[in-house]
Amino acid sequence: MKRRDRVLPGFGLTLGYTMLYLSIVVLIPISTIFFKAASLSWIQFWTVVLAPRAIAAYKLSFGAALAGGLIDSVFGFVVAWTLVRYEFPLKRLIDVMVDLPFALPTSVAGITLTSLYASNGWIGAWLEPLGVKVAYTPLGIVVALTFVGLPFTVRTLQPVLEDLDKEYEEAAATLGANRLQTFLKVILPALVPAQLTGFALAFARELGEYGSVVFISGNMPFRTEVVPLLIMSKLEQFDYAGATAIAVVMLIIAFSILLLVNGLQKIAGRRLMVT
Amino acid sequence: MGDESELYAFNYSGFPGAESAPTRRSATSDPLAVRIALITVAFLFLGLFLFLPVIAVFIEALRKGTGEYFAAISNAETLSAIRLTLMTAAIAVPLNVSFGLAAAWAITRFEFRGKQLLVTLIDIPFSVSPVIAGMLFVLLLGVRTPIGAWLYDHGIKTIFAEPGIVLATIFVTFPLAARQLIPIMQAVGSEEEQAAIVLGAGGWQSFLRITIPNVKWGLLYGLVLCNARAMGEFGAVSVVSGHVRGYTNTMPLYVEILYNDYQFAAAFAVSSLLTLLAIATLVAKRCLEGRVAPVKKFEQDVPENKAAA
Amino acid sequence: MSIELTNIRKTFGDYVALDNINLNIENGELVALLGLSGSGKTTLLRIIAGLETPDRGEVRFHGEDATSLGVRERHVGFVFQHYALFRHMTVFENVAFGLRVKRRAERPVEAEISRRVHDLLKLVQLDFLGDRYPSQLSGGQRQRVALARTLAVEPKLLLLDEPFGALDAKVRQELRRWLKRLHEEIGITSVFVTHDQEEALELANRVVVMNNGKIEQIGTADEVYHRPANPFVHNFLGNVNLFRGRIENGRVYIGDTPVEIDRTGPRVEGATGTAVLALRPHLIEIIPRPNGRPSFPAIVTSINPAGPQVKVELVAEWGDSVQVDVGHERFEELALSPGARVFLRPKQEKLFVYQI
Numbered sequence: 001m002k003r004r005d006r007v008l009p010g011f012g013l014t015l016g017y018t019m020l021y022l023s024i025v026v027l028i029p030i031s032t033i034f035f036k037a038a039s040l041s042w043i044q045f046w047t048v049v050l051a052p053r054a055i056a057a058y059k060l061s062f063g064a065a066l067a068g069g070l071i072d073s074v075f076g077f078v079v080a081w082t083l084v085r086y087e088f089p090l091k092r093l094i095d096v097m098v099d100l101p102f103a104l105p106t107s108v109a110g111i112t113l114t115s116l117y118a119s120n121g122w123i124g125a126w127l128e129p130l131g132v133k134v135a136y137t138p139l140g141i142v143v144a145l146t147f148v149g150l151p152f153t154v155r156t157l158q159p160v161l162e163d164l165d166k167e168y169e170e171a172a173a174t175l176g177a178n179r180l181q182t183f184l185k186v187i188l189p190a191l192v193p194a195q196l197t198g199f200a201l202a203f204a205r206e207l208g209e210y211g212s213v214v215f216i217s218g219n220m221p222f223r224t225e226v227v228p229l230l231i232m233s234k235l236e237q238f239d240y241a242g243a244t245a246i247a248v249v250m251l252i253i254a255f256s257i258l259l260l261v262n263g264l265q266k267i268a269g270r271r272l273m274v275t
Numbered sequence: 276m277g278d279e280s281e282l283y284a285f286n287y288s289g290f291p292g293a294e295s296a297p298t299r300r301s302a303t304s305d306p307l308a309v310r311i312a313l314i315t316v317a318f319l320f321l322g323l324f325l326f327l328p329v330i331a332v333f334i335e336a337l338r339k340g341t342g343e344y345f346a347a348i349s350n351a352e353t354l355s356a357i358r359l360t361l362m363t364a365a366i367a368v369p370l371n372v373s374f375g376l377a378a379a380w381a382i383t384r385f386e387f388r389g390k391q392l393l394v395t396l397i398d399i400p401f402s403v404s405p406v407i408a409g410m411l412f413v414l415l416l417g418v419r420t421p422i423g424a425w426l427y428d429h430g431i432k433t434i435f436a437e438p439g440i441v442l443a444t445i446f447v448t449f450p451l452a453a454r455q456l457i458p459i460m461q462a463v464g465s466e467e468e469q470a471a472i473v474l475g476a477g478g479w480q481s482f483l484r485i486t487i488p489n490v491k492w493g494l495l496y497g498l499v500l501c502n503a504r505a506m507g508e509f510g511a512v513s514v515v516s517g518h519v520r521g522y523t524n525t526m527p528l529y530v531e532i533l534y535n536d537y538q539f540a541a542a543f544a545v546s547s548l549l550t551l552l553a554i555a556t557l558v559a560k561r562c563l564e565g566r567v568a569p570v571k572k573f574e575q576d577v578p579e580n581k582a583a584a
Numbered sequence: 585m586s587i588e589l590t591n592i593r594k595t596f597g598d599y600v601a602l603d604n605i606n607l608n609i610e611n612g613e614l615v616a617l618l619g620l621s622g623s624g625k626t627t628l629l630r631i632i633a634g635l636e637t638p639d640r641g642e643v644r645f646h647g648e649d650a651t652s653l654g655v656r657e658r659h660v661g662f663v664f665q666h667y668a669l670f671r672h673m674t675v676f677e678n679v680a681f682g683l684r685v686k687r688r689a690e691r692p693v694e695a696e697i698s699r700r701v702h703d704l705l706k707l708v709q710l711d712f713l714g715d716r717y718p719s720q721l722s723g724g725q726r727q728r729v730a731l732a733r734t735l736a737v738e739p740k741l742l743l744l745d746e747p748f749g750a751l752d753a754k755v756r757q758e759l760r761r762w763l764k765r766l767h768e769e770i771g772i773t774s775v776f777v778t779h780d781q782e783e784a785l786e787l788a789n790r791v792v793v794m795n796n797g798k799i800e801q802i803g804t805a806d807e808v809y810h811r812p813a814n815p816f817v818h819n820f821l822g823n824v825n826l827f828r829g830r831i832e833n834g835r836v837y838i839g840d841t842p843v844e845i846d847r848t849g850p851r852v853e854g855a856t857g858t859a860v861l862a863l864r865p866h867l868i869e870i871i872p873r874p875n876g877r878p879s880f881p882a883i884v885t886s887i888n889p890a891g892p893q894v895k896v897e898l899v900a901e902w903g904d905s906v907q908v909d910v911g912h913e914r915f916e917e918l919a920l921s922p923g924a925r926v927f928l929r930p931k932q933e934k935l936f937v938y939q940i
Contacts, residue, residue, distance in 0.1 A: 007469050009478035014381040018393070021374045025442075025449055026399055029411035036414050075320045082317045086310055094317070096561050097325050103553035103560075105507030105527040106405075108546040111534045112328040115335060122331065123323075147324050169303040170635055171668040173655040175682035175737055179305055185685070189672040208404025210510035211527070215534065228406040228510070235410060235514060244414065247407045254402040262395075 030251075037248045040241055048245040053221050054230065057246075061226040064138060065206035068145030069153075073199045076153030077191075083154075084161040098154050101147055106211025113144050114215040136218035141226060144212040149202030156198035160191060197264050204257040208250065332550045335543035347544035356529040356545070359437065363525060364505040367444045368452075371501050372494070375452030380486075383460040384468075394457070400449045409443050409514025416442075436523060439515035447511050448504045452497035459493035459567060460486075492566035499563065503556040507549060585646050585740040585773050586611045587632060592641035594627055601627040603797040605641070609775065614767050616788035617777045618820075624797040625777045626745055632775065633743050634658045645740070660741040661734030665749055667726045669718040675729050676701055676714035682737035704732040707766075724755040731763075735770075744776035748783065760787055781821045785809060793817050815938050818862045825868070825906050827861040836861065838880060838930070862936040866909040869929040870896065870918055879929035882906060884922050896920060898928065 037045065048054065082088070083095055101109065117124045117134035124134055134140045164187065172182040210228040217224040219233070227250055234243040305313075337344055347353065378397060382390055400408065416423045416433045426433055433439045467489065471481040487494070509527040516523040524532065526549055533542035592605040602624045609615050617625035630636040632643060634655040643651045650658055669678050683697045692700070705711040708728040718726055727747060734742065747763070748756040764787055767774055778784050784791045785805040793800040793808055793816075800820075801813040812818035815826060830837045838861055871879060882898040885905070889895075893909040900906055906928060910918070920926070 007472060008384050008465060008481075009472070010380060010482070011385050011387075014377040015385075015387070018374065018378040018381050021370075021377070022393075022396060025374075025446055026396065029415050029446065030399065030403075032415045033407070033411055075316070078313055079317045079321060082310075082314050085305070086314060088314050094321055096557050097321065099557055099560065100325050100329070100553060103503045103507070103556045105509050105530070105549050105553070107509040107527045107530045107534075108332065108507075108549050108553075109328065111530060111542055111546065112331050112335075115539070116328065116331055122327070147328075150324060165668070166303050167664050167666065167668040168670065170655070171662065171664060171670075172681070172685075173303070174633060174635075174660060174662040175685065175733065176656055176659075177681070177685040178656065179309075181685045185681070186670055189670075204402060208402075208407070210404065210406045211513075215531075228404050231404075231406050231410065232514065235406075235413070240414065240417075243410060247404075247410060250404055250407060251402075254404070258395075258398065258402045 033244055033247055033251065036240070036244045040245060044241065045245050048242045049249055053225070054227075054246060056222045057225050057227045057230040058249075060138060060141070060224070061207055061228075064141045064145055064226065065149075065203050067142045068149050068206045069199050069203040071142070071146045072149040072153045072202045073195060076150060076198060076202075077157060077195065079150075080154045080157035080161055084158060099151050101149075102151050106148075106209070107215075109147060109212045110144065110215035113140075113147065113212065117143060117216065135216055136220075136224060138224060140216040141213055141224060144216050145206040145209060148209050148212050149206045152202040152205060153195075153198035156201060157191065157194050160194040164190060193264055193267065197261055200257055200261045200264065204254055204261075208254065329550060329554075332543055332546050335539065336547040338543070339540040343540055344544050344547075347541040348548060352524075353529065353545060356524045356526045357548075359440070359523070360506050360525040360527075362437075363441050363444050364502055366441050367448055367505045368498060368501045370445060371448050372452045372498055374449070375454075375456045375497055376494075378453045379456035379460040379490075380482075382457055384465050397450050397453050400446055403447075405447060405508065405510025406514055408446050409511035411446070412439055412443050412515050434515055440512050440523065440525065443511040443515045444505050444508050447508050448501045451501040451504060452494075455493050455497035455500065455567075456490060459490050463489045492563055496560065496563040496567055499556055499559045503553065506552060587741070587773065587775070588642075588644040588647070589628075589632070590642045590644070592628070592631060592638045592643070594624075594631065594636065594638050600797050602631070602638070605797075605799060607792060607799065607802065609773060611646075611773055612771050613789045614764075614774045614776075614787060616784035616791045617775060617794060618779070618781060618784040618791050619794035620779055620820075622796070623794040625792075625794050628794070629743050629745055629775060629777050632741070633660050633662050635662070658741075659737070659739050660743055661737070661739035663727075663730045663734055663742070663744040663747055665746040667718075667730040669726055669729060669733070671718055673717075674714065675705070675710065675716050675718070675721070678718070678729055679704055679733045679736050681733065686737075700736060701732075704736055707735075708732045722755075723751045724759055727751065727759060731766075740773070742772050742774040744774065746777055746779070748780075749778075756783075763787065785821070793820060795820075812862075812936065815860055815862055818936060822864060823907065824862045824864050825904075827863070827900075827904055827906075829859050829861045830857070831859050832856055860938045862938065863930050865895070865907045866893070867931045868906070868908045869931060870908055870910060870914075870920070871927050871929055872918065874927050875929075877929055879927040882926060882928050884920050884924045884926065886922060887920060898926070900928070 040048075079094075079098065083091065083098075114135055115121050117127075117140055119125065119128050119133070119135065121135070127134060132139070134143060168186050168190075169182050172186045177185065208228060209226075210232065213226055214229060214232075217226065217229065219225055219229050221230075221233075225233070227246060231243045231246050231250075234240075234246070378393075381387075382393065403411075413434055414420065416426065416439065418424060418427050418434070423434065431438070433442065467485050468481045471485050472478075476484070506525075507527055508525075509531070512525055513528060513531070516525075516528055526545055530542050530545050530549070533539075533545065587607075587609040589605055589607040592602055594600075594602040605624075605628060617628060619625045627636060631638050634650075634653060634657075638651070641651075642649060645658070670681065673681070679701045680697050683692060683700065686692075702711060702714070705714055708731055710725060710728055710732070713721065713725065713729075718729070721729065731747075748759050751759065760783060776787070785808075788805065790802060790804055791808050792802050795816055801808055801817045803811070808817055809821050812821065815824075818824050819826070827838050836859065881901045884896060884898050886897045887894060888897070893911060894915045896908045896910055896915075898906045898908065908928065918926070
């Protein structure tokens with residue numbers, strides 16, 4: 001870009017400041033982790049990363065995030081649908097509150113969910129006689145993660161639902177389809193990219209969640225220890241090498257999901273950006 | 276010439292473009308039973324996951340009576356936590372907003388290679404687990420690292436002290452302002468600023484008098500989001516603080532300490548303050564969303580911007 | 585199938601979209617609803633389809649009341665302005681859609697569906713594009729797929745909402761002719777909405793001119809163009825010059841020039857008062873000096889050669905501006921230039937008088 005082409009001033013200043021700030025706040029810290037991980041030998045690295053306790057943590061994290069993400073996808077769809085399509089009392093209140101998990105500090109969410117689902121909690125006391133224990137079990141983790149991921153699915157779906165042209169449904173009706181057929185064959189397929197994106201975002205967030213989970217899980221290794229808790233545990237024991245190794249695994253997975261989501265959105269844009 | 280307008284007056288209207296578009300709804304509405312069922316499911320689900328916890332916070336906070344409640348939120352340690360929380364936000368938010376403005380300006384007003392990469396890099400803190408975010412700074416500035424040792428020798432404590440908390444908070448809230456400002460500055464376009472330059476305004480003048488007022492709602496929105504996250508961050512801050520009561524605790528950390536100490540009512544009391552903050556954030560968010568969307572939509576519909584898009 | 589619309593009224597809040605519409609459409613006709621945006625034509629089409637419900641009035645198909653029937657039960661084909669093709673389905677799947685969602689009892693077997701779809705695609709000359717997605721087709725091709733999709737379910741009625749509005753001029757012309765041939769071949773009762781008067785006049789058996797929720801005139805292309813019922817229709821279809829004039833004792837005056845009236849137009853014998861006189865630009869003759877027939881003086885203001893005709897703009901003696909279309913040879917004979925003083929003679933048999 002020749003300097004002559006820039007009418008507006010400030011390119012050097014703003015880009016310079018941006019890069020400087022970005023480097024200090026993000027790039028240098030992130031690279032520190034990879035440097036530190038590189039200081040481990042391969043054997044050390046794999047020993048930590050594939051230790052039974054770590055494997056148990058991965059399974060639990062993935063499983064719980066998967067479950068939470070699926071619940072959020074299904075119910076998030078219902079919430080988004082009703083918010084966009086129907087009128088009912090308190091609708092605006094609900095619309096505002098959907099973002100609560102974004103705004104509420106995770107420790108507050110954590111202690112509240114724990115107290116609700118503990119054996120003597122409002123909900124826990126009710127479920128216990130039925131043989132369902134929530135607090136200090138993987139189920140509790142799923143509950144916490146569902147809470148955390150909810151806004152992602154709803155907010156990803158809402159704009160897409162709002163933009164859906166009614167003409168497609170009208171066309172299906174003139175061709176003889178009933179509401180259910182129209183929904184399954186015309187509306188739902190158009191929502192698949194948004195559904196996948198919402199799920200991926202919720203899943204990624206839930207994988208890394210700490211504050212909401214640390215209280216309700218009980219942190220029992222091999223039983224209710226998710227990966228962020230495992231990392232924290234190692235940090236508290238000053239096992240920085242171990243913590244770093246596991247963190248690297250998490251980061252690679254998280255970045256992969258980020259790339260996947262970007263890719264999904266590009267595909268969706270290409271396929272559906274047409275009359 | 277002449278009074279042709281009168282000849283046309285009695286029957287002419289509806290000229291092309293005078294489209295008043297009423298909304299259409301029939302033939303695409305769902306049966307009543309379906310609607311009621313779905314709304315009920317939505318209510319039950321959200322009631323269970325969102326409303327119940329909020330109500331629980333306040334009820335648990337007042338479990339020992341209002342006297343205890345006020346004692347809990349006004350004792351020295353709580354005030355210290357509040358102070359640290361506010362200070363952290365007061366530093367992190369303006370810094371990240373300034374970054375957001377600079378980045379948005381660079382990205383939306385100029386063409387350069389690697390622009391897309393830059394945008395992706397800005398999003399990184401979002402994908403990083405809070406625990407890892409905190410750990411980054413421990414690895415970078417911990418006493419045993421080169422930088423940390425140097426700082427320690429000069430009497431500067433970062434990790435397990437306030438500066439560390441601020442740094443970790445800056446990291447996790449880093450993208451929030453930029454992500455709001457970039458699309459809105461994109462939508463607003465640069466014609467007005469260019470006009471100002473042509474009229475003789477300097478860069479800063481154009482920025483302060485033209486750009487800022489145009490993006491003010493997006494700016495506020497980003498600020499609100501940034502602030503909420505800065506005040507509410509727990510995981511990252513937990514790693515870098517020393518959990519030393521009265522010194523290195525923000526409110527979310529303090530809640531954890533009280534809870535682990537079995538001081539449930541006090542923990543919920545402090546939580547209630549944070550919950551009120553969260554609700555205020557949600558309301559502010561909603562109000563600002565109403566202002567930001569029309570700007571984005573209006574600018575999108577302008578023919579020049581459509582051609583440019 | 586014939587359509588009878590009686591006393592249709594439709595409002596959206598305070599906005600009156602249709603005001604007391606009465607219209608009968610014969611079986612097999614191709615009818616155009618012609619008007620500007622906001623005239624109510626699309627609303628009327630949607631009411632016929634069942635996509636809107638009228639506040640008052642009835643819709644009857646072949647004498648049977650259809651007003652209470654939903655969209656699905658009416659078996660009408662509707663082609664949307666922007667086609668509304670299902671993006672995630674191929675062309676084949678789009679056309680097959682209506683057949684595949686039929687009730688079990690009525691649904692043909694897949695082989696039969698396939699045969700029908702291919703026949704239709706052949707009919708619309710797209711049989712080699714069955715596997716493509718709508719995004720891979722041109723506008724004209726999408727339009728034809730939309731048509732094929734509608735015809736697949738053998739509707740009794742075909743409704744088209746500005747079918748060619750979104751296409752280039754050339755493609756539009758081709759598709760117009762194509763649609764006319766298709767209609768002649770199939771013979772299905774069809775109603776289409778357009779704001780393009782050329783399209784309406786070229787395609788339709790009858791034209792319904794609408795304005796502000798009301799019907800201004802119904803007639804063949806010939807009737808609405810050459811025998812317009814009022815100044816609106818007159819001006820909407822083709823250009824027209826409007827003059828203020830007077831009627832006195834059965835004689836019509838433009839300015840001060842007495843003019844004989846059209847024998848087929850509204851009767852003004854014995855009437856007295858002001859009137860609006862309408863004359864198309866190519867139905868006025870420019871003469872260098874009066875020649876005995878009624879004429880009035882005017883001054884040339886500008887000359888615009890425009891393809892086959894020369895459009896001459898003048899100002900009449902009393903200040904009204906006039907446009908006259910002159911053929912090239914005549915124009916050369918007259919040797920006009922701006923500022924020239926001439927006389928304008930209306931071809932009397934073509935003058936329309938509307939009394940105010």
